[in-house]
Each structure stands twice: as C-alpha cells, then as structure tokens.
Amino acid sequence: MKxxxxxxxxxxxxxxxxxxxxxxxxxxxxxxLVGLLGMVVGEKLIPLIKDFFPS
Incomplete structure (x- = not known):
C-alpha cells in the first residue's frame, strides 16, 4: 500500500x-491512459501465461 x-x-x-x-x-x-492500461494488462498477463505454460 505504501x-x-x-x-x-x-x-x-x-x-x-x-x-x-x-x-x-x-x-x-x-x-x-491506453498506455497505462497496456502496462497493467502486461503486468498481469505475463505471469498468467508463465503459469499456464510451465517450463
């Protein structure tokens, strides 16, 4: 939060x-705002993809 x-x-x-x-x-x-949305989506999407395709 800080x-x-x-x-x-x-x-x-x-x-x-x-x-x-x-x-x-x-x-x-x-x-x-669109750029900010892209950063937020990218931040959440990459870990999700990594979890979906374990190496």
Whole structure:
C-alpha cells in the first residue's frame, strides 16, 4: 500500500510541476491512459501465461 501512495504522490507532484512550468503533457490523456492500461494488462498477463505454460 505504501508504494501505491508513493506513486500517487509522485504523479501528483509531476502534474503540479507541469502546471507551474506551463509544460504540456508529453501525451494526450487518452493515449496516456491506453498506455497505462497496456502496462497493467502486461503486468498481469505475463505471469498468467508463465503459469499456464510451465517450463
């Protein structure tokens, strides 16, 4: 749980920093969310595949 809170805090800090410096986000929100979804799915899918095909 501590890592989740740390990650949320860092994300909020970067968002505030982008706002203060008037920097545009490197990716449009939908692209960023799709990329995030891909990371989460990949993180869960690879162990599932490894369990399904034991070596």
């Amino acid at each position: 890592m989740y809170l740390l990650s949320l805090g860092v994300g909020l800090l970067v968002g505030v920093l982008y706002y203060v410096l008037n920097v545009r986000s490197p990716a449009p929100p939908i692209v960023a």
